[in-house]
Structure formats: C-alpha cells, structure tokens
Amino acid sequence: MIEIINDTGKYEYEIHSLTKAFYPEEEIKVLCGSGQGDDEAALVYVFWDGTRREISVQMTDRDELKRTLYLRLCDMTGKTLPWGTLTGIRPVRLAARRLNAGKDRAEAIDSMKKDYYVNDDKAELAVDIALRERQILSRLEKDSCSLYINIPFCPTTCLYCSFTSNRVGKDRGAVKDYLLALYREMEAVAPLLKSRTIDTVYIGGGTPTTLEPSELEELFCRIMACFDLCKLKEFTVEAGRPDTVTREKLRVMKKFGVSRISVNPQTMNEDTLKLIGRRHTAPDVVSAFRQAREEGFDNINMDLILGLPGETVKDAEYTFSKVLELDPDNLTVHSLAVKRASALRTLIDEKGYPPYEDTAEMMEKAIQRCRESGLFPYYLYRQKNMLGNLENTGFAKEGKFGIYNILINEEVCDIVALGAGAVSKRVDEDGTCSRSANFKMLDQYIANADEMGLRKEKLFRSKWFT
Ligand code: SF4
Numbered sequence: 001m002i003e004i005i006n007d008t009g010k011y012e013y014e015i016h017s018l019t020k021a022f023y024p025e026e027e028i029k030v031l032c033g034s035g036q037g038d039d040e041a042a043l044v045y046v047f048w049d050g051t052r053r054e055i056s057v058q059m060t061d062r063d064e065l066k067r068t069l070y071l072r073l074c075d076m077t078g079k080t081l082p083w084g085t086l087t088g089i090r091p092v093r094l095a096a097r098r099l100n101a102g103k104d105r106a107e108a109i110d111s112m113k114k115d116y117y118v119n120d121d122k123a124e125l126a127v128d129i130a131l132r133e134r135q136i137l138s139r140l141e142k143d144s145c146s147l148y149i150n151i152p153f154c155p156t157t158c159l160y161c162s163f164t165s166n167r168v169g170k171d172r173g174a175v176k177d178y179l180l181a182l183y184r185e186m187e188a189v190a191p192l193l194k195s196r197t198i199d200t201v202y203i204g205g206g207t208p209t210t211l212e213p214s215e216l217e218e219l220f221c222r223i224m225a226c227f228d229l230c231k232l233k234e235f236t237v238e239a240g241r242p243d244t245v246t247r248e249k250l251r252v253m254k255k256f257g258v259s260r261i262s263v264n265p266q267t268m269n270e271d272t273l274k275l276i277g278r279r280h281t282a283p284d285v286v287s288a289f290r291q292a293r294e295e296g297f298d299n300i301n302m303d304l305i306l307g308l309p310g311e312t313v314k315d316a317e318y319t320f321s322k323v324l325e326l327d328p329d330n331l332t333v334h335s336l337a338v339k340r341a342s343a344l345r346t347l348i349d350e351k352g353y354p355p356y357e358d359t360a361e362m363m364e365k366a367i368q369r370c371r372e373s374g375l376f377p378y379y380l381y382r383q384k385n386m387l388g389n390l391e392n393t394g395f396a397k398e399g400k401f402g403i404y405n406i407l408i409n410e411e412v413c414d415i416v417a418l419g420a421g422a423v424s425k426r427v428d429e430d431g432t433c434s435r436s437a438n439f440k441m442l443d444q445y446i447a448n449a450d451e452m453g454l455r456k457e458k459l460f461r462s463k464w465f466t
Contacts, residue, residue, distance in 0.1 A: 001026060001027045001028075001029065001048050002019065002023060002026050002027070002028050002029070002045060002046065002047055002048065003029045003031055003045075003046040004016075004019060004028065004029065004030045004031065004043055004044065004045055004046070005031050005032075005033045005043065005044040005046070006030050006031060006032060006033050006043055007033035007034065007041045007042045007043065007044075008033075008041040008043070008057065008059050008065065009032075009033075009041070010059075011059065011062060011065050012030045014062060014065060014066055014069075014087070015030050015043065015065075015069065016028050016030045017087040018066055018069055018070060018073065018085065018087055019045075019069075019073065020087075021081055021087055021389040022073045022076075022077050022079060022081070023077075024385070024387070024388075024389070026048070039058065039059060039060055040056055040057070040058055040059070041056065041057060041059055042054055042055070042056050042057075043055050043056075043057060043069070045076075053076065055069075055072040055076075056068075057069050057072065063085070063115065063116075066085040066116075067085055067116075067117065069085075070084060070085045070117055071117075080117075080119070081389050082118070082119050082121070082122050082360060082388070082389070082390065083116070083118055083119075083122055083382070083389060083390075083391070084113075084116040084117030084118040084119070084122075085116045085117055086116050086118060087389070088382070089381055089382045089383060089384075090381060090382070090409065090410070091112075091118070091122070091126045091380065091382065091391075092126050092129050092130050092133065092379070092380050092381075092409075092410065093130075093410065094112065094116070094126070095108055095112060095123075095126040095127045095129070095130040096130040096133070096134065096410075098111050098112070098127075099127070099130055099131065099134070105127055105128075105131065108127045108130070109123045109124055109127050110123075112126060112127065121364075121367075122391075125367075125377055125380065125393070126380065128377065129377050129378060129379060129380050129393075132376065132377070132378045132401070133378065133379065133406050133410060136378065136401050136403060136406060137403075137406065137407075137410075137412060139233075140199050140233070140403070140413070141197050141199065141231070143196075143197070144196070144197040144198065144199045144231075144413065145193070145196050145197070145198060145199070145413060145414040145415065145416060146198065146199055146200040146201070146202065146404055146407055146408075146413060146414070146415045146416070147193075147198050147200070147201045147202070147223075147227060147415075147416050147417075147418070148201075148202050148203075148204065148404075148408075148415055148416070148417040148418065148419075148422055149182070149201070149202070149203045149204075149208075149219075149223070149417075149418050149419055149422070150204060150205055150206065150417070150418065150419030150420060150421055150422040151203060151204070151205040151206045151207070151208040151210070151211060151419065152164060152165050152166055152178075152205055152206040152419065152420050152421060152442070153165065153166050153167070153168045153174075153175060153178075153205065153206050153207065153210045153211075154166070154167060154168070154205070154206055154207045154210060154241065155167070155168060155207065155210060155241055155243060155244060155279055156277050156278070156279045157277060157343075158266075158276055158277055158278060159275065159276040159277050159342070159343050159344045159347065160276065160305070160308075160336060160337070160338070160339070160342055160343075160344040161342065161343075162337075162339040162341070162342055163205075163206070163421070164420070164421050164440045164441070165205065165206045165207075166206075166442060168210045172212075174442060175210075175211065175215065176215075177442075177446050178420070178442060178445070178446060179211075179215060179218070179219065180446075181445060181446040181449035182219075182418060182419055182449065183222050184449040184450055184453070185418050185419070185438075185449040185450070185452050185453045186222055186223070186226045186227075186418060187226060187453075188449075188450050188452075188453020188454065188456075188457075189226075189416060189418065189453045189456050189457075190226040190227060192416075192456060192457055192460060192461075192464070193226075193227055193228075193416065194228070195464075196464065197231045198227055198228065198229055198231065198232060199231070199232065199233050199234070199403065199407075199413070200232070200233060200234040200235070200236070200403050200404040200407065201223065201227075201229065201232060201234075201235045201236070202236045202404040202408075203219075203236065203237045203238065204236075204238045205238060205240075206238075207238065207239070207240045207241045207244055208237050208238055208239070209237070209238075209239040209240075209241070209244040209245055209249055210241070210244050211249075213246070213248040213249050213251075213252050216249055216252045216253065217252050217256075220252070220253075220255075220256035221256075223256075224256070229257075232257070233403060234259055234260060234402070234403045234404060235256075235257055235258045235259045235260065236258070236259070236260040236261065236262070236402065236404055237253055237258050237260075237261050237262075238261070238262045238264075239253075239261045239262060239263055239288070239292070240262055240263070240264040240303070241264070241278070241279075241280060242263055242264075242265070242280045242284040242285045242287070242288035242289075243279060243280040243284050243288075245263065245288035245291065245292065246291075247291055247295065250291060250292055250295040250297070251295060254295055254296055254297070258297075259299055260297075260299040260300075260301065260330075260400075260402060261292060261297055261299075261300055261301070262300070262301040262302070262303060262330075262332075263285065263288045263289050263292060263300060263301075263302055264301075264302060264303035265282065265285040265302060265303075265304065265319070265322075265323060266278065266303060266304060266305045266308070267304065267305065267308055267311065267315070267319050268282040268285065268318060268319040268322040268323060269282075269311065269315050269318065269319065270282060271310070272308050272309070272310065272311055272315070275308075275309060275310065276308060276309075276344075277343075282322065285302075286322075286326065289302070289326050289328070290326075298329065299329045299330070299400050300328050300329055300330070301328065301329070301330035301331070301332060301394075301396075301402065302323055302326070302328045302330070302331055302332070303332045303334065304319060304320075304323065304331065304332070304333050304334065304366070305334045305335075305336050306333060306334065306335050306336065306359050306362040306363055306366065306387075306390075307335055307336035307358070307359040307362065307387040307388070308336055309344070309347065309348065309351075312358060313358050313361050313362055313365065316358075316362040316365065316366070317365060320365065320366060320369045324369060324373050327373075329396060329397050329400040330375075330394060330395065330396040330397075330400060330401075330402055331370055331375055331394075331395045331396075332392065332393070332394045332395070332405075333363070333366045333367075333370070333392065333393050333395065334392040335359055335363060335386045335387050335388060335390035335391060335392065336359070336386070336387050337383045337384065337385050337386045337387070338385050338387070339385060340385070359387040359388040359390060360388045360390060363388070363390050363391075367393070370395040374397055374398075375395035375396060375397060376395060376396060376397075376398065377393050377394070377395050378394055378395070378396055378401045378402075378405075378406065379393070379394040379401075379402075379405045379406045379409050379410075380392065380393045380394070380409075381409045411425060411427055411431075411433045412427060413427055414426050414427055414460065414463075416456060416460070417438070418438075418452075419438065419445070420438060420439060420440055420441070420442055420445035421437070421438060421439075421440040421445075422437075422438045423435050423436070423437045423438070424436045424437075424455075424456050424459055424460075426459050426460055426463055428463065434459060435459075436455045436456060436458070436459040438452045438455070439452065
C-alpha cells in the first residue's frame with residue numbers, strides 16, 4: 001500500500017492513476033493534505049515500509065502536473081512508461097486532435113512525445129492509427145449508424161472474464177427466453193431505425209456461436225425483418241470460442257451475409273488454455289479456423305492475450321508463430337487486464353504469479369511480427385489495470401479493417417445496442433457522447449425488454465426526428 005498526502009488540493013484521480021501505472025501491484029490511496037492549490041505543491045509518498053518521500057509538483061494545469069509527477073516517479077522507480085503520462089483509454093484521439101488541428105505526421109508525433117512523454121514507438125503507433133482511422137471513416141455515410149446485438153452466453157467462464165456472461169449448460173431454457181426478449185426489443189426499436197442507414201452490424205457477447213444453428217438462423221431472419229441492411233458495409237459475428245464453431249453454424253452465417261468473424265485462441269499453449277478455463281485446445285482453434293476458410297470466410301479475426309499467468313516471451317512467440325501460420329486477416333493483440341473482481345485476481349493473489357515485466361517485450365515482438373506479416377495497426381484502446389500500462393491493438397490486412405471496432409472505440413457515430421448489458425451511444429455534432437444502458441442481468445432484461453426499446457427512443461429521438 002502507498003498512501004499519498006496530496007497538498008495540491010485537487011487532481012486526485014490523475015495522481016492516483018499515474019502512481020498506479022508505476023506501482024501496478026500496490027494499493028494506492030490519495031489523502032487530502034492541507035495545501036490550497038498553489039502553482040507548486042507537495043505530495044508526500046508514504047510507502048508500505050513506513051519510508052516517506054516528499055516531492056514537489058508543478059500544477060499550473062493538469063498536463064503540467066502529470067508531466068512533473070511523471071518525472072519524479074521515473075526518478076523514484078528507475079522506470080519509464082511507454083505511454084508516458086497518458087493513463088486514459090484513448091490515446092489515438094489525442095493524436096487525431098493534433099492531425100485535425102493541421103499538424104502533419106511528424107509534427108503530431110513530436111507533439112505527443114513532448115506533451116505526454118510518450119516513447120517514439122507509441123507516438124508513431126498512435127499517429128499512424130489516427131491517420132488510418134481517418135481514411136477508413138471517410139468512406140462512411142454522414143449520419144449513418146451501427147447496430148450491436150449482445151448474446152451473453154459462453155460455454156464456460158474464462159479466468160480473466162469481466163463481462164456478465166452466462167454459462168450455457170444442458171438447460172437451454174434461459175437462451176430461449178433471452179432470444180424471445182431480444183426479438184421484442186428489436187421490434188420496439190425497428191420503427192426508430194426505419195430511415196437510418198446502417199453501416200455495420202456486430203453480434204458480440206459472450207459467444208454468439210453458443211446458439212444452435214436453428215437459433216442463429218431465426219436471429220438472422222428477425223434482424224432482416226426488422227432492419228434495412230441494404231447499405232451494410234460490414235456484418236461481424238464473434239465466434240470467439242473455437243469449440244462452439246461448427247460447419248452448420250458457419251453455413252448459416254454465410255447464408256445471411258456475415259462478412260467477418262472472430263475465432264479467438266488467446267494463446268496456443270495448452271497448459272495456459274487449461275489454466276484460463278477455455279475448455280478448447282490449440283488444434284480446436286486450427287480446425288475452426290480452417291473450416292471457416294473452407295466455408296468462404298475471407299475476413300477472420302483472431303484475438304490474443306499477452307501476459308497470461310505463467311507465460312514467457314518464448315510462449316508468446318510460439319503463439320504468434322502458430323497463429324500467423326493460419327494467415328488471419330485481422331489479429332487483435334490484448335495486454336492482460338487483471339480486473340479486481342475476476343477469478344484471475346484471486347489466483348494471482350493466492351499463487352503469487354510474478355508480475356509480468358515481460359509483457360512490454362511480448363507487445364514489441366507482436367507488433368514486429370504483425371508488420372512482417374502485412375498486418376497494419378488500425379485501432380487501439382487501453383483499459384484500467386492493464387499489465388505494463390500497455391494497450392490493445394487491432395491489426396489487419398489492407399482492406400480488411402474492422403470498421404465497427406473503430407466506431408465503438410473512437411465514439412464517432414451512433415450505435416444502437418440491443419440485448420442484456422448492451423450500451424447504446426448517441427454522438428452529437430460537437431462530439432458529445434450520451435449513453436443508454438440496458439439491464440445487465442438476464443432476468444431483469446427479459447422482464448423489461450420492451451422498456452429497453454423505449455430507452456433508445458428517448459436517447460435518439462431528439463437527434464433523428466427534429
Ligand atoms: S469468451 Fe469472453 S465473454 Fe465468454 S467467458 Fe471468456 S472472456 Fe468472458
């Protein structure tokens with residue numbers, strides 16, 4: 001535990017998150033000091049062993065405070081952070097802002113380095129992604145929207161899972177009740193979307209391919225009946241767990257125009273797969289991927305997680321080799337995020353897995369392997385509690401970029417989200433993003449599906465019908 005006595009009188013969140021990035025395994029408490037918020041103020045760090053260290057920070061504004069605090073923390077720990085002072089989840093936005101203000105690539109990179117102490121690689125990554133996103137988004141119609149549908153069921157719960165996902169057992173009654181409720185919500189929302197252009201549909205979860213082929217077929221029929229998809233540019237279904245993928249399901253998806261799927265290994269190391277509770281093997285991944293190719297899917301994403309418990313850089317390299325042998329069109333590389341409430345947190349606390357100092361090296365190698373394989377970075381986001389304060393990055397071959405991934409991360413277009421736990425987003429001209437969330441728990445959602453439809457009407461009506 002580290003207690004920080006904060007004499008700045010403000011910036012509690014910034015002080016907490018930046019310190020946490022340097023001391024990821026420590027609990028950090030920021031306590032109010034007696035200062036009045038002058039331009040220069042003191043922070044007293046009281047460490048777990050009782051030692052105290054007083055540092056002074058400039059606080060003319062938030063960025064200046066973070067810069068001076070960052071330099072002091074570098075001195076104290078002997079570490080630097082790849083993303084410098086940035087602790088927020090969307091560094092690409094900051095790069096995009098610089099480009100939109102007229103800076104060229106080199107100037108935007110310089111500015112990211114100077115303003116946030118981001119290292120060379122990350123500054124280039126953020127700016128290049130911002131440039132690519134701009135190009136991809138320019139192909140979308142103005143005022144179009146996206147549709148997200150959540151299927152919150154999985155075969156088992158992964159160790160690191162932080163979603164509300166329900167295990168599908170033999171009793172499929174819950175799935176059937178859920179789908180009926182989802183159809184009620186779709187019907188309630190359909191009139192609202194009548195005159196809208198839908199660019200992308202994304203069916204996520206959970207694992208949508210836990211649905212039986214007949215259930216998938218009915219879901220697609222209902223979507224087609226409720227919404228006009230004639231201008232659709234991308235139709236994604238997450239088939240994340242390879243053990244849920246069958247030829248029959250792939251054929252149903254193909255028949256209804258699904259253009260992009262995800263088959264997610266996370267790792268190709270058998271011991272880790274067992275440890276994280278995925279219930280599938282590495283050969284299952286290969287088999288699901290090959291079947292999807294044989295059924296004509298030419299845009300397949302694979303998700304990987306770096307820093308899984310017990311994995312070394314060598315293990316990660318083995319996974320890259322096995323996955324890249326399959327020649328996926330998209331590769332999404334995540335850094336493990338250890339959520340406080342996850343089973344993984346408990347396991348780490350009990351077994352004392354070492355902190356994953358190697359994750360940064362794994363990420364560097366992943367970026368290099370993707371480059372060599374003709375996969376370009378096109379979206380990036382960060383989460384709280386990510387190992388090494390790193391990032392999640394989506395890579396894709398030219399022409400295979402996942403549009404929805406950019407839209408959801410950068411909040412640049414309206415998203416109508418259906419199903420339990422789904423969050424709709426309305427984005428106004430000035431960039432303001434307003435949200436409306438559905439009930440997360442299955443029983444609450446099922447009992448209130450029609451009302452979830454009305455919530456969306458409330459969110460979008462004043463934008464779409466005035
Ligand atoms: S597949 Fe995804 S949603 Fe399902 S349990 Fe694993 S992490 Fe959670």
